[in-house]
Amino acid sequence: MSRVQQLLQRWPFAFALLLALVLLVLNLLISPSFLSPQRLPATLSTLAPFVLVGFASTPAILSGGIDISVGPLATFINCFFVAILIPAGLGNWQVAAPLVLLLAAAIGAINGVLIAVLRLHPVVATTGMLFLLIGLSLTIAQNPIAAPDNWTEVFAGSVGIIPGALISIGAAALIWFGLRRTAFVSNLLATGESDISAFGSGVNTTAVRILAYSVGGLFAGIAGIALTAIVQSSQSSLATTYALLGLAAAVLGGTSLAGGRGGLLGALFGAICIYLLQQLLTASGVAPSLIQFAYGALLVVGVVLGATLLTPRLKKVRS
């Protein structure tokens, strides 16, 4: 038992990985064609927004804060691209892709400034941003607007033999692993673990926090593109669903909400778990309301397991 526990503590995402494997086997038992090469690009592209929103929530949580506005940011980017950029004739990828990613990162940076410079509580600041973004998305596109043919379709299909979704997820992962080569990620983890100690050791915690939220915003922008790829219309109504999904994916993947522990791999496996669970229940004909029940229960069980099995050190002194 203690060896299993040690393993789980060493690798925070191990629990999500094991759960994902079990769910994958169950999925294959129910529908054997689940992983067939023909279906793979479509499967991966529906998975991509989940994973990317999970990625987007992670840096903020690692910094010891939280960002509940990444889901609405993804849907805002989706609405902005479909309802503003395409009608304005800026829909080609050379212009649109840098523009939406820059916008998303800038909105993330505003969150970071609110939290690190104005020193608002992260939940409060991002709740305000969530209202703003949902309001803006609804103003731009109250009802779904269908998108004409555009470059995002690549991410729903495949380029040669590479599924398009791997490119969007891979881009985000590549950015993160690039950042890991710098001091940023270590400083981020230190800030999340204890901002006082990090500040005392000369880490510029303000800059680290702002950068963390900007990177989260950037990932949310990629998630918006991946979302556009599969829905091919503006979907302002998905905002709150994704707000909660991203958080769930990150936490299920072993990223501690106290900050300082976890990473993108956790969010990846967490998102895969949520997706596979949905697939499994849908394929076996369970009512949608019970899927929601199972998803909620999974989240609570995952968090409690995470707190009991996966946390190496004793928590705060209690009485």
Added chain:
Amino acid sequence: MSKSTTIRKQTASAERRLGPKIKRILVELPVLQALVLLVLAAWLLISIPSIFNPRSVTSLLLIASLLALAAMGQTLVVILGGLDLATPGYILFGAFMAANATGKLGLSPMLAILLTILVCGGIGALIGWICHRFAVQPLVVTLGTGAALTGATLFLADGDYSSVPHDSLRSLASLRATTFGLPFPPIILIVLLLGVALWVFLNRTTAGRRLYATGVNFRAAGLTRIRTSIVWVLVFAASGAFAGLAGVFIAAYGSGWSQTIGDPYLFSGLAAVLVGGTIFGSIHGSYTRTLLGALILTLLSTIIVSNGLSEAQSRIVFGVIILAVVSLYGRERHVRNRF
């Protein structure tokens, strides 16, 4: 020595003169919120004078009191330093009990309300216990439980959203209802009475002070032999019970329910708490502030909609207002001052 003392005395007396006093009053009492409320009311009166008739005022108060009731539990949880994202689930369950249980199954309204309070309170208590026992963030646990409760309620409802709440429930919250012969629905009085009761509880009882102490500093509260586990369990149970109750009345007000009846109340309720000036783990948080916050938000969205802007734009204004109010006095200390 003498020089520095004089300087210190001078600065101290200068500070004592005006600035800090006003600041303290602003922080301790919801003066700002009351002022904003008055300004908004005046604005509404000037821009649409015809709104000043009993029917419109009653309907504004009714909407505000439903929002305030939905935000009641959230206020307590925020004072404790947590966040309750299960509110839509509780409201949905309350609405289900009000509509389907009393309408279709013929349950008596009293029993339906009692069952709602028991179930939602029980689930809330479980959340509080899990959060305290395993030291996990309430944010995630309430999120998961809320989703599970929503799913379970929709499963129980089995696609039936056409039931109408029992007449006696509707007479509590519909616009045309009367209270002891006076022309306003009883729900306004109920929320007011609950507000007074909550004020007495928070300010005049030991249990209320224990709640504040636990919110401000969890460890210190534990060391003064406050049983923090009980505080957590009771606060989350109360949050569930109040939100469930709000669900009953929201369904009674709208004479029916839908799958998404609870969703608007999660973030608007949180907005009412924050605009009122209750911040996480703050000693200055109170339900009076939430009542003011709910009134401000209701007036504000009325003004926005009456100016021809859409519901969506009122969300944007809500977001800006939350950020503005909180950056006025909800700011945290700089890390260099926390060594």
